[in-house]
Amino acid sequence: MDATQRSAPVENGGSPRIALGGADVDLMTQPEVVHRIIARAHDLMAPPLAIASANLDHVHHFGASGRWRGTQEASQSAGLVEWLTLLDGEPLVRHVRRVTSQDWPKLAGSDLIAPLLDAAEGAGMSVGFLGGSPETHAELARRLADQRPALKVAGFWAPERAQLEDGGNSRRLAWEVRNAGADLLFVCLGKPRQEVWIAEYGHLTGARVMLAFGAAADFVAGKVVRAPSWVSERGLEWAWRLAQEPRRLARRYLLDAGPAYVAMRRDTRLLPGARGVQRGEARGPAGEAAALGEGTAEVPTGRTFVCGEGPADVTVVVVTYNSADTIGGLLADLRGQATDLRLRVVVVDNDSVDGTLAAVAGQTDVTGVRAGGNLGYAGGINVGLGVAGECRAVLVLNPDIRLSPDAVAQMWTRLWWPGVGAVVPKMLGEQGEVSKSLRFEPSLTRSLADALLGNRAPGRPAWATETDHDAESYCYPHAIDWATGAAMMLREEVSREVGRWDEQYFLYSEETDYCRRVREAGWSIWYEPSSVVEHVGGASGTSYELGALMAVNRLRYDSSHHGPAHTLGMRAILVGGAALRAPGRRQSRATLGYLVSRRQWDRLPAATPAAGGSKTSGAGRLHRVSEAGAASPGRRLQAVEPDSSSSAS
Structure with a gap:
């Protein structure tokens, strides 16, 4: 067992804790849990307490490799809730007992609900149930x-999945619960x-304790029969439940559980008992403290951008190439965002011939x-960062992006969560x-x-696809590895550090590489679905050379971050994928030629800098940009449909 300590867990101001495959678990007894919950329900000064159950499915979703890691x-570091994750699932219980040499009990939600209801009844507290069908309720x-x-009983709520996945509807649902006055809220959404x-x-629910207790x-309603004690x-409770609900649970137990078990065995660490930081304190990777969601120094009074050397909240860097048709719409959208945040806008033009800068000059x-x-x-982007001026964040945008009314503000809010270094929005076609x-x-x-599969079988596991096809991933905020770079907000200190x-x-x-470096610097990258942008030009145009460049740059990326053997394997995979599709696709045949012969790479689109500097206009001033270049490549760059033999950014 790698990375496993076998000494007794350390206690430091809280319950003993252990990390299993990257998922933190609190080690407690049932009386301790019930006492903790009832005590928190009476404590109006502390943040609400959230209870989760840790089984292999929890390690799969919330562990180090999980989608929701x-x-x-x-949410705890931001001071919104405090989490208590209890030991559940027989494989986890046996593993923890072996590691700690202590007899920790299994604390399944189905076992805790009865004593908690008894305690709530005795203490005169109200309970609510969120999730489940009206018939069950x-x-x-x-x-x-x-x-x-x-x-x-404060109430029962049976929301549809679509309601939960919509931010506005979820907030209204939370306020319904708040108005009902539930002290303990059983959240049974799975x-x-x-x-x-x-x-x-x-x-937002106002509940002092929320219990994520699934079924x-x-x-309690008798809709699901508990497994016999033997x-x-x-x-073997998993086999019992699988026999009852095979279609719903087959993937959980037959596909996801195995890798989660291996991850747990490979990565088990004992943790101190202390938890989290207090409300309003945000900590980045270096341990610095800053006010959570700290406001601007001076609220803008109009819809103009910051000029000259004045400080800005966000410097927006837009890189254009023959973008005269789209840049005006983006700038208009940005003006609509400039009422609550001080925005500086820098448009860097890559030698357009359609009058892009003329459209900006006015x-x-x-x-x-x-x-x-x-x-x-x-x-x-690098040219734009050179003239970004004083700011707290940098927003990189494609010129063919259109913004929803609060897109920038929503990214800004998420950016100041603890440890978050970059934020990307929900993107629409x-x-x-x-x-x-x-x-x-x-x-x-x-x-x-x-x-091998291309866009087929989109429901395959995360280890078998680079694109996240899971619809639920696009409904809730969470940490990600990387995202397409058409819109990304960065803390200024992250931009400077990386x-x-x-x-x-x-x-x-380029965004794959940059996001990796952000993560390696100790910052997380978050997806914020309440920030919505439309990529109006994201699917236009085709080019065999650009399609080949996608695959070639994947090799460049691999060689930059892995050894020769790994890159050789990546080349073989990309060559095989292109060869598999070459008989029926000219794009694949072109890509195959470039992958096989490195000498042809010089024919692919590349930067064409000039020898001297260039002058820049804006706000009545001239800025000198060093080593900017002057020659035109004589080539119009357009987005292309990704070749299925390689994953495009």
Whole structure:
């Protein structure tokens, strides 16, 4: 067992704790849990308490490799809720007993609900149930009235999944719960939805304690039959539940549980008992403290941008190339965002020939920068950062982005959560569809699966795809590996610490590389679905050379971050994927040629800097941009549909 300590857990101001596969678990007895919950329900000064159950499914979703990793910790560090994650699931119980040499009990939600209802009835507290069907609620209400007539029931809520996935509807639901006055709220939405919903909206419900207990309400209502004791004692409760609900639980127990178990065995660490930071205190990776969501020094009074050397909250860097048709709409949207935040706008033009900078020149509070050549996306961003001025955050945008009314403000709010270094928004296509813009870190297994399957089988596990196809991932905020770089907000200190964008990537993979460096610096990257942008030009145009550049830059990225053997494997996968599709696709044949012959890479689109500097106009001033370049490559760059033999950024 790697990375496992076998000494007794340390206690430091709280219950003993242990990390299993990257998921933190509190080690407690049932009386301790009940006492803790009832005490917190009486404590109006402390943040609300959220209870979760840790089993292999929890490790799969919230562990170090899980889609929702860090979600609980982030809401706790922000002071919204305090989490208590209890030991559940026989594999975890046996593993922890072996590691600690102590007999820790299994604390399933279905076992805790009865003593908690008894304690609430005795203390005169009200309870509420969120999740489950109206039929289950009707039976549950009948049984509670018969068995616990003195128990105060604040209400039952049976939201549809679509309601939970909409931010506005979820907030209204939370306020309904608040108005009902539930002290204890049983959130029975199923894992991971219930924990993710609590992390984002739980503090709005007014409940002092929220219990993410899955099917607990179904058990109490008699809708689901508990496994016999002899089944549970032998660690076979999973088989019992699988036999009852095979279609719903097959993937959980037959596909996801195995890798989660391996992750738990490989990474087990004993933790101190102290938890979290207090409300209003945000801590970055270096331990510095800052006010959470600290406001601006001076609230803007109009819809103009910051000019000259004045301080800004956000410097917006827009890199253009023949963008005269779209830049005006983006600037208008940005003006609509300038009422609550002080924005400085820098437009870096990569040698357009369609009058892009002329369209900008009439707006004297916009800084227009002639790059003096076509430096590519990364090169254009670096030029813009050179004239970003004093600011607290940098927002990088494509010129063909349109912004919802509060898109910038929502990214700004999320950016100041503890440890968050970058934020990306929800991205829509031109027809209003949600773009699958979230990505997992490239790996050999993901690349191989993408090469063989392409866009087929979108429901495959995360280890077998680079694109996050799960619809629920686009409904809730969470930490990500990286996302398409059309819109990204960064703390200024992160931009300064991570440094320049890597200009070896003329187009594609530059954001993959930059996001990796952000994570390696100790910061997290978050997806914020309440910030919505539309990528109006994200699917236009085709180019065989640009399609090949996607695959070639994946090799460049791999060689920058892995050894020769790994890069050789990546090349073989990309070549195989292109060869598999070459008979029917000209794009794949072109890509295959470039992958096979490195000597042809010089023919691919690349930066064309000039020898001298260039002057830039904006706000009635001239800025000197060093090493900006002057020559035009004579090539119009357009987005292309990703070749299925490689994952495009």
